[in-house]
Amino acid sequence: MIPPAAAAAFLAANGWADAAILPVAGDASFRRYFRAVKDGRSAILMDAPPPHEDPRPFIEIARWLGERGFAAPAIHGIDLDLGLVLIEDFGDIRMRETVDNDASRELALYEAAIDVLVRLHREEPAVVPSYDRAVLHREADLLTEWYCPALGIEADQAAYDAAWNAVFDHAFTGPVVTVLRDYHAENLMLIGDDTLGLLDFQDALAGHPAYDLVSLLQDARRDVDERVETAMLARYKAATGAGDAFDVAYHVLGTQRNAKIIGIFTRLWQRDGKTRYAALCPRVWRYLNRDLAYPELAPVKAWFDATIPAELRGDPMVLAA
Template identity: 75%
Template structure:
């Protein structure tokens, strides 16, 4: 990970001249991250190179969240022409590794994460695009566009579209919230906030205005770690008890769960086939498990019928292994 050519000059302008840049683990995008270390202070340099990346949505949502008391990184400096952003360093203590090391904290940390979503529900959405049926369908189509060809299946795409169209109404109705879209244990950081432990938010640059159940799915059907079914049920009950969510909300949760998991299977397949990232297809069996759980809900009957006909059980799994 070689720092971008303009990093040194950018850091100098921001008052961080001479800072040492240390690569930080990134995500599945073109974005790269470096820890800037200068004396006794740290910051994170985000390299979001145009035209592949645009940091403006991240900046806007970060500021919107911070203004409402959520723990989003402060923005220290920006150069949009180079796609460089200097942001607050939340450290390395992710919720994911904390749970692995201290399983006794599982309920407490998930309750904290649920309560953040309850608070988000209390705010009108930020100025972001809508998470409407067209976006939901475009994302769900990633499964037929990438996974199906990878495992040798020629699917009924018209039937797929019709099945999703029959179930999406419940997923777009009602009050909208700012949907962070990648709200899970690897994007939640344990930080100090005003002397107390809090969960810091990351990776929200793709936020949209949509149904509040979506981020619950991101958290409780985590593609990168197993979430026990009893924990999922307990946290859903906590959210319902606080917010008064009803059966329509439960239906939306499973519809959005199925949609998100179908999307993720397609994305993880694409990351392997197009980008050569072989870690991601190995996560697909877990995601298939979540997807099948969601498809069992009565609200998904048309979509379940399509999957039963088009993708038999033995073709559901790691696309890299199934294509061998």
């Protein structure tokens, strides 16, 4: 984690000359993060190098959220040519470790996270691309593109696409809202009086409100108790008036998101050498299997049952060994 060559000059130009530059844990993308520390204050330096990364969507959505009272990082400095952005530092206290270390806080923090989504979904959606059928298909195809070949499974792609086509109408039954897409406990920071700070929203799209609930309640990185999931869905529905169609969309989008994640995690292992992601796949399979049990998912369940037997639903690195 060596800072980019231009980091010192960029920081100096934005009022942070001679700041110490310390690495911060990153994510699964090409983005890297550093903490600039000077005179008892700190900020986060995002290194989003072109052509792999474009920080403009992050900047635009951060400002859109901030203008509406959500806790997104303030932007302190930008150099688009270098792919450098200086943003507000929300610290290191994530919702994930907080609930893992203190079970007594789990319910209240998940309620707070649901309430953020309730507020967000009352806003007119941001000007972002649509989470349309083509995007849903492209993401679901990551499973047949990466997971199936890794295990030597010959997938009938036409049948797979047809199965999804039979259920995707349910993903367009609700209002259109801003979908942050990676809304989960590792991207929610506790700041100040336990305000939830938002991160990793640069890929936002306009789509169904159930998607971010799936991201939160079927978290690929930590186990969410089914009782918590049920209670949080009920809380959201009570606040928004969502009905049974919302439940169907939730499970359809849950199946789609979990299939996508299994494909992405397999790719991160095979292509990028990030083996830790393969080990997360068994949890994601558990969520996916639960979603597939929903009656409206019958066409997709039939494809999975015919193509990927139960004993091949797990850690692809272990199963391929």
